[in-house]
Amino acid sequence: MKILVAETISEKGIEKLMNEGMTVDVNTKLSREELLKVIGEYDAIIVRSVTKINEEFYRRATKLKVVGRAGNGVDNIDMEGATKRGIIVVNTPESNVVSAAEHTIGLLISSCRNIPQAHARLGKRVWDRSNLKGVELLNKTVGIVGLGRIGSLVATRLKAFGMNVVAYDPYISDARFKKYGVEKKENLEELMKEADFITVHTPKTEETMGMIGKDQFRVAKKGVRVVNCARGGIIDEQALEEALKEKIVASAGIDVLVGEPNPTSPLLDFDNVIITPHLGADTVEAQDNVGITVAQEVISALRGEMVPNAVNLPTIQSQELETLKAYLQLGEVLGKIYYQLEKEAVEKVEITYSGEVAALETSMLTLAILKGIFEPVLKEKVNYVNAALTAESRGVTVTESRESAESNCLALIQVKIISKNKTFTISGTVLGKGGGRIVELNGYEFDVTPSAYMLMAENIDKPGIVGQIGTLLGVSKVNIATMQLGRLASDKRAMMVLAVDSDVPKETLQFIGGVEGVVKVRLVKL
C-alpha cells in the first residue's frame, strides 16, 4: 500500500509505517497542483491542518481509502465527500491535549508578564524596564470557556497558581465541574463579568465562532486578559481589536487566527498582543504521540481492522449492517435533536428498544444515539468507537432495555434524556424502505420524516398560529416541504414540525418566536 505524508509528522510515525511494510513517500513541499497531479497513485494521505482535502482533491484521489489527520481538528477535511466515497478519515484527538494546555498557560503568563516584549527589547541590546509591569495570577479569577479535554487540563494547572477557576460549558454535567473543583457559570455573560482572565477551549462550531464578541466585551471587566489556543475566530478578532483599543482588554495571547497562515493580522500591530503561529501541538512529545497514533490508525484502516479514531462512518463492518443502516441513521437523528432544542447538560440517557429492532445489535444503535447527542457540541470528537466513552467521561449514565423482540410489534426506539431540571423524550421507527420516522417528541405524537432543516415550534393550542408562521417563512422565501402537528390536549399545548427546503434566517426565527402564543422555536439541522 502507498502512503503520502504531505505535512511534517515525527520520524517515529514514518518508521512505524515503513516497519509495517507500507511504501511511504514523504513530500511536504508539494504545491497544490503537484499534489493533485500525484494523489491518484496513493491509498492513503497523512496531513495536518494546512492541506485542504476537498471535492477537487477527492476527484483526483481515485485510489484513496484513508485520510490520516495528524492532530485533532478536521476543519480542513470535507467529511461528507470522504464518507460519500467510503474514504475513512482518522485523527488523533487525545495525542496533543497536554501540549495545547501547556501552551495556553505559556501564552497566559507570557502575555500578562510581557515576556516576549521584554526579550525583543533586550534583543536590540536595550536594558529598559519601563512599561513592562505585569500582574500576578494569585487570587485572580480565570474563566474557562469549554471544559473538555484541554479546558480541564488548563483548569487543574491554573488552580496550582492559586487562581479561582470558573467555567462555562452548558454541555457537560455538574459532576464534571465538581470533579475539577471548578465553579459552574450558567451563561457566558456571568463568566465575562467576573473573569480577570478568559481562555477559550471549545471546538469550532457555528455556535462558538465569534462567541466572544462585541456584546461580551461590553460586559467584561476593564483590564481583562484573554487567551485563544483553540481555533481562530472563537474570540471575534475585530471585536478583540476594538476592545484592545478601548483598553477593555489589557493583553491577549493568541495561537490561532482566522485564515491561517495569516502573518498580516492587524492584531500583530498591538504591543500588548502576543501571537504564535499555531504552535499549540508543536512539542516533541505531542508530535511523537500524534505521529505514532496516526500511523497506527492509517495502517489499521488500510487493513480493514478496528480503527479507534475513525471520524466517519464507513469503519463499521458487520453482517447486520444492511438491516442496521436505517436504524443507525434514525438513532443519530434522534440523538442529534436534543442539544439543538435544549441547553441542559445531559445526565442520563435511557433507551428502550421494542419489536424487530430489539433483536438487532442494539449496542451499536445505542452508540449511534450517543454519537448523535454529542455531535452538535463536540463535532469530530465523537464516533462509533468513542461515543460510549465520551458519555462516560462526561458523567452521563446510559441504560439500554428491550421490551419485546416480537416482529409483529411496532419496531420502536424510545430515548429518554434526563438533565438536572427536565426529562426530554423522543421516539422513532423505521418504515420498511420508507426509512426512519420520528413518531414522538416530549409527548407530542407525529409521523415526521427527518430532513436537513426542520423548524420545531411549540405553542399555546389556539387558532391562527400556524398561518402566521407560514406567512413569516413565506416572506423570508423559505419553502415549507411538509408539516406535522401534534397536540397535548391536557396542557392546551401544540407542537409543529415543518420540514423546510433551506436554512431559516435568524431574524425570521426571532419573528416567529415573537408571535403571540409561540412558546419556543428552534431550527434543527441534521
Ligand SMILES: NC(=O)c1ccc[n+]([C@@H]2O[C@H](COP(=O)([O-])OP(=O)(O)OC[C@H]3O[C@@H](n4cnc5c(N)ncnc54)[C@H](O)[C@@H]3O)[C@@H](O)[C@H]2O)c1
Ligand atoms: N492550538 C492548537 O494547536 C490546538 C491543539 C489541540 C486542540 N486545539 C483545539 O482546542 C479546542 C479544544 O479541544 P479539546 O480537545 O479540549 O476539545 P473537547 O471536545 O474535549 O472539549 C471541547 C468542550 O467545549 C464544549 N463546548 C462546545 N460548544 C460550547 C459552547 N457553545 N459553549 C461552551 N462550551 C462549549 C464541549 O462541551 C466540550 O466540553 C478545539 O478547538 C481544538 O481544535 C488546538
Ligand SMILES: O=C(O)CC[C@@H](O)C(=O)O
Ligand atoms: O499542529 C497541528 O497540526 C494542529 C494542531 C491542533 O490544532 C489540532 O487540531 O490538533
